[in-house]
Amino acid sequence: MSQPSLRELEQHDAFVGRHIGPNDAEIATMLAAVGHDSLEALTDAIVPALIRSGTNAAAAPLALPESLTEEEALARLRAIASKNQAFRNFIGQGYYGTHTPKVILRNILENPAWYTAYTPYQAEISQGRMEALINFQTMCADLTGMEIANASLLDEATAVAEAMTLARRSARSKSNTFLVAGDTHPQTLEVLRTRAEPLGLAVEVARSTDAFHQKLAAGDYFGVLVQYPASSGWIADWSADAEAVHGHQALFVFATDLLALTLLKPPGEMGADIVVGSSQRFGVPLGFGGPHAAFMACRDAYKRSMPGRLIGVSVDADGNPAYRLTLQTREQHIRREKATSNICTAQVLLAVMASMYAVYHGPEGLARIASRVARLTAILAAGLRRLGHATVHASAFDTLCIEPGDAGPAILARAREARINLRVRGNGSICISLDETTTRADVETLWSVFAADGAALPSVDALDAQAPSLIPDALRRTGPFLQHPVFNTHHSEHELLRYMRALADKDLAMDRTMIPLGSCTMKLNATAEMIPVTWPEFADIHPLAPAEQTEGYRQLIAELEAMLAECTGYDAVSLQPNSGAQGEYAGLLAIRAWHRSRGEGHRDICLIPESAHGTNPASAQMCGMKVVVTKCDASGNVDVEDIRRAAEKHSAHLAAIMMTYPSTHGVFEEDVVEICEIVHAHGGQVYTDGANMNALVGVAKPGKWGSDVSHLNLHKTFCIPHGGGGPGVGPCAVKSHLAPFLPRAGIPGGDQDDRTSRGGMVSAAAYGSASILPISWMYVTLMGATGLRKATQVALLNANYVSKRLAPHYATLYTGRNGLVAHECILDLRPLEKATGISAEDVAKRLIDFGFHAPTLSFPVPGTLMVEPTESESLHELDRFIDAMIQIRQEIAAVEDGRLDREDNPLRHAPHTALQVSGSEWTHAYPRELAAFPLPSLKLQKYWPPVSRVDNVHGDKNVFCACIPVDAYRERTA
Known part of the structure; x- marks a missing residue:
């Protein structure tokens, strides 16, 4: 018997054999059952030759390195992560430091019973995560003072955009203008503008209080948005303004902060119709911008139009209470091109974390955390005044605004030296946002940053006895919240641990069983891929941190973009879309913008086969396109002749075709290249839905057979876990001519990178759900070119x-x-x-x-x-x-x-x-x-x-x- 070589012995650590379930002997058994003698022979029998080979080189071998072991990949990623610098962040602007309770970190975020679960469409095996989501809905409704809340949305900015369209279809006003109070988070304004323009809506921003009230009185709007507290920190009672808004038959929308609402008068008591925001500061790390669970709460009258998922209470066959998804849970599949939202992915895992944070701390604990933040903010403001820096606003919860004048450059230089990030607004003012992680020492360091040379620093203890509260008495919350027993029972770690275990035991997830869902690709989410997500080098980075502090993230993102471009055959990738539906939307926006850049903005017809995913027609509608449905034949293939007829009929106005490949019917279309040629001949672009990319990686590349754009589901093909229905990541990949129209990479108010882009933002953060991108980077690195094929x-x-x-x-x-x-x-x-x-x-x-x-x-x-x-x-x-x-x-x-x-x-x-x-x-x-x-x-x-x-x-x-x-x-x- 010959001695094995060192190279053979080294294969014991190969990851590929751990990710792929069947071993070589089992593969041989299955091949025999299906009548083929090798994987290559089976592939040739299934995949059309035209996309596997030929002049388009659709199936050229992947130009990716070969696989690494888990230890090698983790070491390489650790080196990349070490290039990030975690400064103390006082930037705010919708993103805040928070302490994730370790019992939640270990038993929710790092627990496969929670992160490998699927969307709770099958109620009987999802009772645990749906109870956690009911807690989230109750938490959001209670704190906002509204009647009903949904089970999460993608981020605060897209939640505001969804609120705008909900207001448009619910308000009696005939106006097409959405009025925004100017002191709103800049990323929210950007996403609003992106969403509004294709729908023919106008976003009008009132930059001053006087301008806002003038426009309010004029009444030309269907909805009004205010940020409460404002982006620069001040708070006000909007009750009188709500009356004015309602007097003009419009809806009043609040973007708010859940932690602040434990102390502040809730929007529901001021006349709000819709309230949105982020639950990020309830124990969810910054993560360079995501994923974070947003929420929407509204009046009961709008519940049947509210976007996103909604958990309701029903009964089972024995009459016992049971949870289920209710009402408009899959609007985009039911209403298709008539849908008003394409939301398919929620942020369930993050919503569960936020709800457990509230369960753990309870109403008293949350109020204590908020009161400490507010007290430190008041003390900081008093000390700054002693140092000669008056705050711009008299009221605040956690954010102060300073106009530093000529001292600004010196202040910012001292801040950098002290490894502190402050927010500099467009008008030169400086904002300081405190949070749960802020300490007395932080306040003293901030004073030293703002103090002139030689100035004596104030005392925290002395000012604690003197500094007045910055929350006016009239704006203090007076009513109780979170009175349900679930928020008042599990405050010890033992109790919370057992509660979370009891919920997990009710559910079926990938840690127990195969989940054989078609079109959803529930595959292994390897532990080695998940480990880097909670590294502080990734978790503790603010999305608006200066570029020199985020070199590791930028390297990771650039490498992952290159990996995805290689796998798909496209030329450029945007990782900003934070769900598959957002990726669809971004791709269609790029097509629309490209047509407009060529003077063909009239092209607005989108062909969609009747077998398409429901989000496809909904996304097209959101981009202002008109959907023309094409037929499928008796074998489940798209009907090429019907596509040809439709393309000829609408030739002058054809914008695109959206097709899924392989098809939603589970087959490879033989005529995909011909379809691309037909659409291009009539001036359109080809959008290939990448939901089924798990059948293509290493075998064929859509960007090489004639497709112009695809979105990818990293939470399907590239191993980001579904998390019970979110997070998702849906990057958009395009050919070079569409690259300039990808979503903008820089966040207003933050550090712009060197890309040029004419695309608008589709998500709040430049790189969407950045903190989970290491998962897909690890997957590709561990599998290598051969393993992926x-x-x-x-x-x-x-x-x-x-x-x-x-x-x-x-x-x-x-x-x-x-x-x-x-x-x-x-x-x-x-x-x-x-x-x-x-x-x-x-x-x-x-x-x-x-x-x-x-x-x-x-x-x-x-x-x-x-x-x-x-x-x-x-x-x-x-x-x-x-x-x-x-x-x-x-x-x-x-x-x-x-x-x-x-x-x-x-x-x-x-x-x-x-x-x-x-x-x-x-x-x-x-x-x-x-x-x-x-x-x-x-x-x-x-x-x-x-x-x-x-x-x-x-x-x-x-x-x-x-x-x-x-x-x-x-x-x-x-």
Whole structure:
């Protein structure tokens, strides 16, 4: 026996084999099952040759280094991170230092039970995270003084933009102007302008108080926005202004700060209609700008129009309270081109963190933190006055504004020397924002920065006894908040730890089971990829920090952009979009801007196949485009001739086509190059939705076969975890001619980088959810060029293996060339429902009894299940899922032949709770063992759903979206 070489021995540490579920022997077994002898042969049989090879070089090998080990990759990334400098930040402008309680850091942010969960569309297995989101909604509604709040939005600036469009469709005013009080965060104004222009809305900014009141009195607006507290710190009672706004049949929008609202009069008591803001300072790190959970609270009258997700309370089959997504939860899929928002991703993981921060501290603890910040701010202001620096405003919560005059340069130089960041506004004034992390020593250091040479510094203790509060009595909060028991019970670490564990135990996430959701790509989120997210070199950087302090981030971002450009074949990438829907929006805005730059701004027709993701038509509508739907043929392919007819008909006005590749039907379109040629011949651009990029990386490049722009879902293909429904990252990749129209990289009020761009900002931070970009950088670095290609090939293999093994039991609705599917397969249950009454939803619920999250239900075709196993699932796990599906098919057969009752059977009553099967009474015609343990393996490891089937109709008819009443809470926890 020959001795192995050193190179062979070194392979024990290779990451590729840890990410890809099946080993080489299992891959060979599966290849035999699908009738191919190698991954290369299977790839050739599935992927059209025209995009794999030829003059367009669509499938040229990836020009990326080969894989590194986990230790090598972490060491390299640590070296990059060390180039960041974490100064003490007093910049504010919507981003503040905060202490993440370590029990939340370890047991939420770093816990795969929370970060690998999927969006809670399947209520019965999502009760834990939905309870956490109900807590978030209650927290936001309570603090703002509003009637209802949603389960989070992407960031504060986009939340304001969503509030603007909600106001436009809800207000009776016929104006198209949105009036903004000028002392609003600059990034908010930028995102507002980006969102308003394609919709034909005007954003009018009143730069002074007098100008604001003049415009307010004139009444030409449908909505009005104020920042409370203002960006430069002052606070005011807006009650009288609210009356004026309502008198003109318009809506009043507040952008606010949740920590400040523990002390300040809530907007709801001032006449607010919509209130938005960020929950970032409730324990979520700065992270160079994101991800952070924004919120929207509003009057009850607007709940059916409110964008984003909304968690409601319904009942299960036994009458017990149960949570579910309610009302407009997937507006973009239901209303498509008539949708008013394309929001698909929320910021669930961050909303959960913020809600747990409030649970942990409770109302008294939050008020104490806020009071300490406010007290330090008053003391700082008093000391600055003694040093000869009067504050511009008499009122404040946490932010002071100083006009330094000629002393400004010297002050800023001393600040840099003391490793302190201050905010310099466009008018030369300096803002200082304090936060939870500010100490007495910080205040003394700030005094030293502002003091003239030789000046004696004030005393914190002395001024504490003398400095007046900067919050006027009339603006102090008088009513209670967060009175529900959940916010007044878990203040010790033991109690919070057990509460979070109890919630996690109710849910199914990737740490327990395969989640075979088609189009959602639930794959391994490796621990080594996650570790750098919480490094202080990444977590503690303010998005407006000067460029010299963020060299590490800029290197990471530049390298990741280059990696993504190489994987896609495009020339430029923007990482600003902080969700897939935002990436779609950015790509269409780039197309729109390019047409306008050529004098063809009249081009506004967007062709979208009927199989497209629901966000596609919604995004087009938001860009001011008109959607023309094109047909699919009987095989699930887009109808090329129908596209040709539509392109010819609308040739003079054709702006773009949006198509998903491989298609949403799970097949590779044979004619994708021809489609690109047709659209280009009629002056349009090709947008390829990158949601299914997991079937392409290393195999084919859309930028090389004729596509002009794609968004990518880093929370799908590139391993950023779904986090229970967010965070997401949706970078936009384009060919060179569209590059100038990508979202602007610099944040107003911050340090501009050297890029030139004519695109507008689509998210609040220049690089969106920057703090989770290390995950995707690590994934590409760990996999290398060869590993990425193999991952794609195994994703194709796994999908075809599932389809092949289930073929005797369930028909795969669509197949491509050689009878094969792409990375996902659609199982057609419609014939079974017609024969037995058992629906795809019944099968989805029955899978819970087997410990599985269901495949994607009834999308893109009603009555079907779309399965995407990904490359990360082992042969064992695939077979476990297949065995469950075969057992379910046998139960359906028992309904067909009468062995199981058509109504009283385990499918119609699934899922079954432990309480049901262990109760003293059992009224069903089928045995308890069949209900609970349909396969013997379940006796060894069993997931018990906390509730039985949830009543969706009851939830929509009886909308209740806050913590369940105290009496019910006590009954449940007794």
